[in-house]
Amino acid sequence: MKCESTVNFVQGPIVGLRVLGPADVPQWAAWFNTPAVTSHLNKGAFPNTQAAQAEFLDRLSRSRNDVQLGIVDQTASLIGIVGLHHIDWVHRHGDISIVVGETAAHGRGVATEAIGLMVRHAFLKLNLHKLTAGMWATNTGSRRAFERNGFQLEGTLRQSFWHGDRFVDEIRLGLLRAEWETRA
Numbered sequence: 001m002k003c004e005s006t007v008n009f010v011q012g013p014i015v016g017l018r019v020l021g022p023a024d025v026p027q028w029a030a031w032f033n034t035p036a037v038t039s040h041l042n043k044g045a046f047p048n049t050q051a052a053q054a055e056f057l058d059r060l061s062r063s064r065n066d067v068q069l070g071i072v073d074q075t076a077s078l079i080g081i082v083g084l085h086h087i088d089w090v091h092r093h094g095d096i097s098i099v100v101g102e103t104a105a106h107g108r109g110v111a112t113e114a115i116g117l118m119v120r121h122a123f124l125k126l127n128l129h130k131l132t133a134g135m136w137a138t139n140t141g142s143r144r145a146f147e148r149n150g151f152q153l154e155g156t157l158r159q160s161f162w163h164g165d166r167f168v169d170e171i172r173l174g175l176l177r178a179e180w181e182t183r184a
């Protein structure tokens, strides 16, 4: 698949993070119409379109308050996305999002490593001070992947999301650069 560079922007042991391009839009857009991907996400209530995904990519590609990258496996296939959003350059914090869109890649440590690579980029390259992440309380895998990278529980927002038959809480996690450095 054509991408913006043949070299990954960031490289880890099992996954790389690469720049996303227009050729990635159909696969990326389809993930948000897939129930197995959206079951614990604030997506899936309305259909996602390639046009909306392309507009999102265009906007984030020009933003200096977001870093959106694709997650690729060792065969260079796109399997997910990881993003750093709402970067605040005064207070030096940002919020990480993660989607492993190819469900065959779930449970293999992809999210844990991709989050770790984005954390490193955020602290060492962008010089941020604090990172946050949020997820539905039912999203055990997401919470665990962030906690494996040192994120700690900072708060619970009660009954924020409708989950088919009940409202579920939002979990808010945080990681300070100093905490991350003591782990390294």
Ligand SMILES: CC(C)(COP(=O)(O)OP(=O)(O)OC[C@H]1O[C@@H](n2cnc3c(N)ncnc32)[C@H](O)[C@@H]1OP(=O)(O)O)[C@@H](O)C(=O)NCCC(=O)NCCS
Binding pocket: 036, 037, 038, 040, 041, 098, 099, 100, 101, 105, 106, 107, 108, 109, 110, 111, 112, 113, 134, 135, 136, 139, 140, 141, 142, 144, 145, 148
């Ligand atoms: C949630 C998600 C990011 C996890 O990605 P992943 O690559 O499968 O996660 P990892 O393999 O790195 O696993 C991280 C940990 O969570 C556990 N885990 C993963 N999926 C799990 C699940 N569905 N239920 C319970 N535990 C799970 C793993 O066993 C692992 O724990 P360990 O470190 O103790 O062994 C992925 O399933 C996904 O993208 N889902 C759809 C989109 C989504 O929900 N994104 C998160 C939004 S906040």
